[in-house]
Amino acid sequence: MKVGVLALQGDVREHVSSLIACGVDPISVRRIEELNSIDALVIPGGESTTIAQLAEHYELFQPIRKRIADGMPAYGSCAGMILLADRILDAIEGQKTFGGLDITVRRNAFGRQVDSFESDIDFNDGGSQKVHAVFIRAPWVEEIGKNVKVLATVISPDGQSHPVAVQEGNLLATSFHPELTGDHRIHRYFIEEIARPALVRGGRR
Ligand code: GLN
Numbered sequence: 001m002k003v004g005v006l007a008l009q010g011d012v013r014e015h016v017s018s019l020i021a022c023g024v025d026p027i028s029v030r031r032i033e034e035l036n037s038i039d040a041l042v043i044p045g046g047e048s049t050t051i052a053q054l055a056e057h058y059e060l061f062q063p064i065r066k067r068i069a070d071g072m073p074a075y076g077s078c079a080g081m082i083l084l085a086d087r088i089l090d091a092i093e094g095q096k097t098f099g100g101l102d103i104t105v106r107r108n109a110f111g112r113q114v115d116s117f118e119s120d121i122d123f124n125d126g127g128s129q130k131v132h133a134v135f136i137r138a139p140w141v142e143e144i145g146k147n148v149k150v151l152a153t154v155i156s157p158d159g160q161s162h163p164v165a166v167q168e169g170n171l172l173a174t175s176f177h178p179e180l181t182g183d184h185r186i187h188r189y190f191i192e193e194i195a196r197p198a199l200v201r202g203g204r205r
Contacts, residue, residue: 004029004038008054010046014179018187040073040195043080068100073170073195081173101171102145109140133176
């Protein structure tokens with residue numbers, strides 16, 4: 001299985017390291033040939049507006065959008081979550097996303113109270129251990145479509161619960177950055193529970 005990390009901006013290296021720790025040999029994706037060669041894509045944390053603009057510049061925007069719409073497994077952390085969302089609140093004017101996940105995210109949602117914070121949260125992947133989650137100018141999910149599974153939530157300072165990890169079909173997104181903590185369970189979940197089964201179903205390994 002060939003896994004790519006979108007390498008236009010953001011914490012690409014950290015995702016590459018996490019994927020290597022999960023036993024895959026990832027490639028950096030900057031060109032259409034690289035996109036065409038992969039079976040699954042990771043979209044890093046960084047700045048969603050910049051990543052989208054660079055994707056347009058490198059003529060990757062529409063091709064990525066299409067691959068995702070056609071069922072390519074993808075995982076996005078933080079800015080990557082925003083880029084996978086069908087709808088964004090507090091976007092900059094004209095901000096576009098690859099879409100695919102039937103969610104509405106609010107950019108920089110926690111930022112009105114706290115810019116960055118860390119928290120131990122439950123990740124409902126069938127395991128029982130907590131995940132140490134790092135949030136940096138993170139989005140949260142405000143609305144989900146009926147086929148979206150919520151895998152983790154946090155309580156915001158005003159006492160409301162917000163999804164911060166969601167899955168719909170082959171798409172996984174987290175508001176937080178597992179690539180920064182050396183805990184590879186989220187990447188492993190993406191590889192073993194989403195990407196590999198999708199490839200097997202598609203008749204490839
Ligand atoms: N606030 C950033 C954005 O809108 C995301 C921050 C991050 O990826 N750490 O893209």
